Amino acid sequence: MLATSARLEIKRLTRQFNGACVVDDVSLSIQAGQVTCLLGPSGCGKSTTLRMIAGVDRQDSGEIWVDGTLVCDGSFSMPAEQRGIGLMFQDFALFPHMSVADNVAFGLTGPRAEKRLRVEELLKKVGLMRLIDAYPHQLSGGEQQRVALARALAPRPKIMLMDEPFSGLDNRLRDGVRDETLALLKEEGTAVLLVTHEPEEAMRMADEIALMRGGNIVQRGAPYNIYNSPADLEAVGFFSDINVIQSSANGALADTPFGQFLAPGVPDGADVDIVFRPQHVKIDFDRGGKGPLPTVSDGVAARAIVQRARFIGSQSLVEFIMDDGETVIHATVPNVFLPKADTPLWLTIRRDRCFIFQSKSN
Structure with missing residues (x-):
């Protein structure tokens, strides 16, 4: 027994x-x-x-x-x-x-x-x-x-x-x-x-x-x-919708439109995925197009263009494309927020809600 x-x-x-x-x-x-x-x-x-x-x-x-x-x-x-x-x-x-x-x-x-x-x-x-x-x-x-x-x-x-x-x-x-x-x-x-x-x-x-x-x-x-x-x-x-930004490690750092992210333990030159959920994207309404400025908790603000927006009940889902013309970012906003397509806005992401993984293709 x-x-x-x-x-x-x-x-x-x-x-x-x-x-x-x-x-x-x-x-x-x-x-x-x-x-x-x-x-x-x-x-x-x-x-x-x-x-x-x-x-x-x-x-x-x-x-x-x-x-x-x-x-x-x-x-x-x-x-x-x-x-x-x-x-x-x-x-x-x-x-x-x-x-x-x-x-x-x-x-x-x-x-x-x-x-x-x-x-x-x-x-x-x-x-x-x-x-x-x-x-x-x-x-x-x-x-x-x-x-x-x-x-x-x-x-x-x-x-x-x-x-x-x-x-x-x-x-x-x-x-x-x-x-x-x-x-x-x-x-x-x-x-x-x-x-x-x-x-x-x-x-x-x-x-x-x-x-x-x-x-x-x-x-x-x-x-x-x-x-x-x-x-x-x-x-x-598996638990939620996600955004993924791809980068590569250099000196345990990965460059992104939102500034550098720590990538501890990832060898130089290896691809990394920076992952975050739509609810952790913040829209900076006060920046007014003044350009990227660093913040303490949210890294660097990055410019993005609204592609479409939909109201889905208790929140709105907004799809952006970054200035590189390739990276798509989804953000969820409480209540009704429906900016018109092609509107430029500034985004930040919560650093403490990001996950960084070495890409499995490495």
């Missing part, structure tokens, strides 16, 4: 299909009551990792431990139903011929009265006691999702695996259902591994995010740290 405080621990999981490595040496641990999100684009290995933990698929190598007990390795695999793991998927998979009560009770064992008490307890928590005798076709999408959650929690699983469980809900309903689900899972003390390709969902729900790409976990950490200290350019771009 492995001495560990983790509710779930996976060690060096690997899975290949037709000679291609879909999950490559993935390790992860989750504590009781913790929500960890596997976040990444479609095809990066998230759902395959989930299926191996659930016991639906078998890894080629690596180990899976639950509360310090080995449940699967290269030669041994505990049956899925004995692992103490609950499952929720995009398809709620409710039994159409069963009532809400019978759906929730489906995985329970023991005396009928005890099962009924557990069903009623959970339906009260998800606010659906009034629908205890209803059938799935009589429920809305949000109500079906909450019944699926109650059914998954009924056997008191130690771990809950969730694969895109909210993607079938409309946007207005989704936020409320996610928050209710998270509150109930925390109350039950369940360790949760959530799979999603939506950064906003991961940021909203997770205590920790594991960012996957090409079968590997490329970065792990709290949402704040992942967002503000990304591992590479692709990690920045």
Whole structure:
């Protein structure tokens, strides 16, 4: 037995299909009551990792431990139903011929009265006691999702695996259902591994995010740290729109229209990418065409020409082209700001919100 405080621990999981490595040496641990999100684009290995933990698929190598007990390795695999793991998927998979009560009770064992008490307890928590005798076709999408959650929690699983469980809900309903689900899972003390390709969902729900790409976990950490200290350019771009200025290093410095940027550790002559988000572009309305002047926190102001502007709800998106005629910069501005095309303006960028990476082509 492995001495560990983790509710779930996976060690060096690997899975290949037709000679291609879909999950490559993935390790992860989750504590009781913790929500960890596997976040990444479609095809990066998230759902395959989930299926191996659930016991639906078998890894080629690596180990899976639950509360310090080995449940699967290269030669041994505990049956899925004995692992103490609950499952929720995009398809709620409710039994159409069963009532809400019978759906929730489906995985329970023991005396009928005890099962009924557990069903009623959970339906009260998800606010659906009034629908205890209803059938799935009589429920809305949000109500079906909450019944699926109650059914998954009924056997008191130690771990809950969730694969895109909210993607079938409309946007207005989704936020409320996610928050209710998270509150109930925390109350039950369940360790949760959530799979999603939506950064906003991961940021909203997770205590920790594991960012996957090409079968590997490329970065792990709290949402704040992942967002503000990304591992590479692709990690920045996965969470938001980005601007990229390309330059080259010379004496650990990189020249840009916005002044010089530090490029520590980058060899001379190597290409670098200076990356920043549109919300960190500042439009200098007071410069009035006087030319570039250095500022303490925002570097040097650079002249740019408005290409187009669009209002997108709570903010405006403005596209600029720099004086070099090639570099395109996008800026977001709160409220309505719609300058006419061909208007010259001066831009600065927040130095403390820029990321500098050596170009991968080097």
